[in-house]
Amino acid sequence: MSIEFDFDSAMFVLVVGNTKTAEIAGITVAGASEELIKYTPPADAELLYHGRCLSIDSIPATPDGKPTPALISYTALRLTKIPLLVIDSGLMVKPKIPYVTLSAPVGENIAKERAMRKEDVEKVIENGKILGEELSKIVDTIIIGESIPAGTTTAGAVLKALGFEPKVSSSMPNNPVELKTKVINEAVKRVRSKDPIEIISAVGDPVIAGIYGILSGCKKALLAGGTQMVAVANLAKSLGCEFAIATTEFVANDKTADLSLAPCEVFVAKIPLANSRYPGLRAYAEGFVKEGVGAGGMSFVAYQKGIKEDEFLKEIERDYEKIVLGV
Amino acid sequence: MSIEFDFDSAMFVLVVGNTKTAEIAGITVAGASEELIKYTPPADAELLYHGRCLSIDSIPATPDGKPTPALISYTALRLTKIPLLVIDSGLMVKPKIPYVTLSAPVGENIAKERAMRKEDVEKVIENGKILGEELSKIVDTIIIGESIPAGTTTAGAVLKALGFEPKVSSSMPNNPVELKTKVINEAVKRVRSKDPIEIISAVGDPVIAGIYGILSGCKKALLAGGTQMVAVANLAKSLGCEFAIATTEFVANDKTADLSLAPCEVFVAKIPLANSRYPGLRAYAEGFVKEGVGAGGMSFVAYQKGIKEDEFLKEIERDYEKIVLGV
Numbered sequence: 001m002s003i004e005f006d007f008d009s010a011m012f013v014l015v016v017g018n019t020k021t022a023e024i025a026g027i028t029v030a031g032a033s034e035e036l037i038k039y040t041p042p043a044d045a046e047l048l049y050h051g052r053c054l055s056i057d058s059i060p061a062t063p064d065g066k067p068t069p070a071l072i073s074y075t076a077l078r079l080t081k082i083p084l085l086v087i088d089s090g091l092m093v094k095p096k097i098p099y100v101t102l103s104a105p106v107g108e109n110i111a112k113e114r115a116m117r118k119e120d121v122e123k124v125i126e127n128g129k130i131l132g133e134e135l136s137k138i139v140d141t142i143i144i145g146e147s148i149p150a151g152t153t154t155a156g157a158v159l160k161a162l163g164f165e166p167k168v169s170s171s172m173p174n175n176p177v178e179l180k181t182k183v184i185n186e187a188v189k190r191v192r193s194k195d196p197i198e199i200i201s202a203v204g205d206p207v208i209a210g211i212y213g214i215l216s217g218c219k220k221a222l223l224a225g226g227t228q229m230v231a232v233a234n235l236a237k238s239l240g241c242e243f244a245i246a247t248t249e250f251v252a253n254d255k256t257a258d259l260s261l262a263p264c265e266v267f268v269a270k271i272p273l274a275n276s277r278y279p280g281l282r283a284y285a286e287g288f289v290k291e292g293v294g295a296g297g298m299s300f301v302a303y304q305k306g307i308k309e310d311e312f313l314k315e316i317e318r319d320y321e322k323i324v325l326g327v
Numbered sequence: 328m329s330i331e332f333d334f335d336s337a338m339f340v341l342v343v344g345n346t347k348t349a350e351i352a353g354i355t356v357a358g359a360s361e362e363l364i365k366y367t368p369p370a371d372a373e374l375l376y377h378g379r380c381l382s383i384d385s386i387p388a389t390p391d392g393k394p395t396p397a398l399i400s401y402t403a404l405r406l407t408k409i410p411l412l413v414i415d416s417g418l419m420v421k422p423k424i425p426y427v428t429l430s431a432p433v434g435e436n437i438a439k440e441r442a443m444r445k446e447d448v449e450k451v452i453e454n455g456k457i458l459g460e461e462l463s464k465i466v467d468t469i470i471i472g473e474s475i476p477a478g479t480t481t482a483g484a485v486l487k488a489l490g491f492e493p494k495v496s497s498s499m500p501n502n503p504v505e506l507k508t509k510v511i512n513e514a515v516k517r518v519r520s521k522d523p524i525e526i527i528s529a530v531g532d533p534v535i536a537g538i539y540g541i542l543s544g545c546k547k548a549l550l551a552g553g554t555q556m557v558a559v560a561n562l563a564k565s566l567g568c569e570f571a572i573a574t575t576e577f578v579a580n581d582k583t584a585d586l587s588l589a590p591c592e593v594f595v596a597k598i599p600l601a602n603s604r605y606p607g608l609r610a611y612a613e614g615f616v617k618e619g620v621g622a623g624g625m626s627f628v629a630y631q632k633g634i635k636e637d638e639f640l641k642e643i644e645r646d647y648e649k650i651v652l653g654v
Contacts, residue, residue: 127425
């Protein structure tokens with residue numbers, strides 16, 4: 001590693017929020033139904049602390065029952081004993097756990113209008129910066145994960161606004177690339193400059209704003225995610241914070257995603273879910289869900305802390321049995 | 328010290344909230360006017376991060392202009408570089424900074440009714456416990472301060488409910504002891520048992536609930552405050568968390584306060600404000616304000632980290648000039 005991470009002095013911050021971009025029919029499956037999509041971020045956060053969700057009856061899943069990647073992060077947090085802080089950056093529904101708020105608005109639907117007011121983005125970034133500064137005083141590395149349905153679409157728009165031809169990953173094996181591209185192309189017409197704050201305000205989402213803010217204040221970070229973190233990394237590359245990205249092999253193997261746009265080192269964590277006895281977990285290896293809630297980054301950290309792949313799979317299955325199957 | 332604190336691995340959490348008990352005429356001067364009292368906790372929190380307040384135009388002060396003890400904590404935090412986390416536990420007005428929320432209600436006026444619903448107190452304690460557990464994974468010692476106008480009255484009621492004959496300190500040199508005693512005696516009639524949750528629900532306040540919750544989850548804490556921390560300490564003495572109290576000499580010298588009720592070690596920090604060239608700071612030595620916002624505890628920690636009393640006074644005066652006098 002070119003950056004020296006000390007994962008014995010690390011904290012995992014999960015930045016959660018919503019964008020109304022998720023209301024576009026067919027753009028995301030990060031929820032069992034349209035109504036449930038908005039509950040996915042708070043429910044993911046609750047799952048990490050409690051091993052169950054408090055705001056909804058079951059755990060977040062796709063309409064056909066593929067479980068949230070929060071499961072994998074839950075196992076990694078349990079094994080590594082890394083502390084967790086949940087950050088509300090634009091949630092529609094607040095989680096029933098302690099959480100830090102950055103006083104962010106919910107993001108608007110970028111297919112229709114600008115995502116957020118510039119002054120709100122500036123406020124969120126300032127709040128994130130303060131938090132990043134304070135946390136950097138006690139830990140070497142801040143591991144940052146996200147949960148925001150339709151976040152790959154806003155991330156794609158950010159990359160496009162920065163001048164890239166983005167490929168973005170998806171929670172579906174048949175990524176609705178055409179729909180996303182149409183939304184992205186319309187949205188970027190509203191971008192007036194390549195200034196990060198302008199881009200986030202025009203086509204981003206509150207979670208991107210919050211993570212950008214935290215990176216403004218902190219010294220060293222591991223961005224735990226796929227396409228969304230590639231977008232954040234490109235916005236944040238001049239901030240002075242050292243960072244790398246860590247994601248799952250499922251994103252890395254996704255032909256519709258393009259991690260090569262990352263301006264930093266990218267670590268890819270193998271997670272042998274293909275070998276699982278449970279179809280819900282094998283689905284990841286078949287292209288469903290793929291990443292989110294810092295699953296790839298926290299898996300990478302678990303391996304760095306000496307956990308072996310086979311052992312990790314067993315522990316994920318143990319939690320799957322407890323949390324999903326209730327046995 | 329009988330407890331081994333490692334202040335090189337410490338975090339300061341400021342727990343802020345409101346109780347409508349502060350609306351009783353004459354019970355508190357923690358604000359320049361009745362209307363401003365509710366802004367004191369968020370403004371104190373803002374001051375610690377920004378060196379100025381965002382929710383009100385000037386800094387919190389008594390009606391005759393004695394400044395908030397947050398000034399002293401601000402200096403101590405600046406010198407020690409200890410990280411700060413602000414915890415909303417029942418605020419009426421949210422601060423314009425990042426803060427953790429425990430989803431606590433505002434406390435009711437204990438002169439009239441029970442302070443909080445039991446299920447709300449349980450929820451706050453559960454949230455505080457999770458936070459305490461997570462923070463204890465990364466720091467040795469959690470330093471806990473408070474800001475809640477009329478908090479000495481609710482603390483007095485808690486002590487009375489526990490069977491003590493409480494003496495409680497005040498932000499006024501002429502402590503309105505008779506008024507407080509009347510409120511306390513009426514309030515404790517509503518207490519049904521000596522169970523901490525029952526006592527907090529009946530006559531406590533949301534800040535006491537939040538601190539009790541954090542202590543339920545953490546391993547080692549320094550309670551930075553006077554009478555209020557004596558009340559919390561008595562509620563929390565069987566939780567299994569190691570803790571001590573640290574407060575100012577101004578509380579220790581207050582004949583109307585009684586630190587001997589503490590069930591733990593009490594450290595008293597000398598702060599040579601009597602020698603200050605500024606009347607606003609000398610007022611502390613004359614019995615005004617005395618303590619709050621963790622001022623005594625953070626002063627104690629600053630001394631433990633090698634700062635000398637005279638140097639500390641100079642630095643407090645420097646911040647007073649910048650923040651209060653604007654020079």
